[in-house]
Amino acid sequence: MxxxxxxxxxxxxxxxxxxxxxxxxxxxxxxxxxxxxxxxxxxxxxxxxxxxxxxxxxxxxxxxxxxxxxxxxxxxxxxxxxxxxxxxxxxxxxxxxxxLAEDLDSQLKLAIDESTEITDVAQLVIFIRGVDDTLTVTEEFVELVPITDTTTAADIVTVLVGALDRVGVDWSRAVSLATDGAPSMTGRKAGVGTKFREKVQAANGRRDFWTFHCILHQEELCCKSLKMNNVMEVVVRTVNFIQSRGLNHRQFDSLLREKDQTMACHTTPR
Structure with missing residues (x-):
């Protein structure tokens, strides 16, 4: 070369x-x-x-x-x-x-409650609770929807479905619904839970879907069944007294702060 x-x-x-x-x-x-x-x-x-x-x-x-x-x-x-x-x-x-909010549409668990404000407009409050692969539970507020007409199960389902469709819910991944104990919510034939289950199961291949009472309403129902009015009446009167006047509320806050400080002193290592 x-x-x-x-x-x-x-x-x-x-x-x-x-x-x-x-x-x-x-x-x-x-x-x-x-x-x-x-x-x-x-x-x-x-x-x-x-x-x-x-x-x-x-x-x-x-x-x-x-x-x-x-x-x-x-x-x-x-x-x-x-x-x-x-x-x-x-x-x-x-x-x-x-x-992050958009990512919370998997493994849905819904909670809804309907209440009426002082202007007589019913407000439907909708929350979504999601569970990821690590079993971490995350709950997010979805929407507060006013209902100006009747509040039948059909009305509530229409509003609920519309609100969830607006946030792009994957219906096939919904697993349960939590509501209060009103008849329109829990009716076996035409209640919100029944109608909502039909829609979800149409999307998920008829898999299991559960409905629950809200935990607060469960406590109320248990109180009625156990006849604990003597306890609940005292609690209600106490709360009403504290909330009735600003002075009462401020004094109650001061009492709690003093108790917290006292407990902190007792638990501080010497």
């Missing part, structure tokens, strides 16, 4: 090796950047979730980030940029919470 041909081949091999090395470095940088970005997004979702659970304003995210960066400067300055990459602006927190 001529010398100049060999030299050209060696030069090409060196160039190829150089390009491969540069490519691997770029791939490593991109891979590392993607890992950092994924971690920052995950942290953003976790913090937004805590803000939502605490019912704090979306702007709290910026407050949290400010002091998170201050802590990073002292504790781990080499990680300062990683913390800075976590987006917690007002709009970002709102988007994160919205995404």
């Amino acid at each position: 001529p010398k100049n041909t060999k030299t050209c081949k060696d030069s090409r091999d060196e160039k190829v090796n150089e390009l491969l090395t540069a490519l691997k470095k770029q791939q490593f940088v991109f891979s590392r950047s993607r890992e950092i970005s994924d971690a920052a997004v995950k942290a953003s979702y976790l913090i937004a979730n805590k803000i939502g659970l605490a019912s704090k304003p979306f702007s709290e995210g910026e407050f949290v980030k400010t002091y998170m960066l201050k802590a990073a400067e002292t504790v781990c300055p080499e990680k300062h940029q990683a913390f800075a990459n976590i987006s917690l602006t007002r709009n970002t927190v709102a988007d994160r919470i919205s995404d």
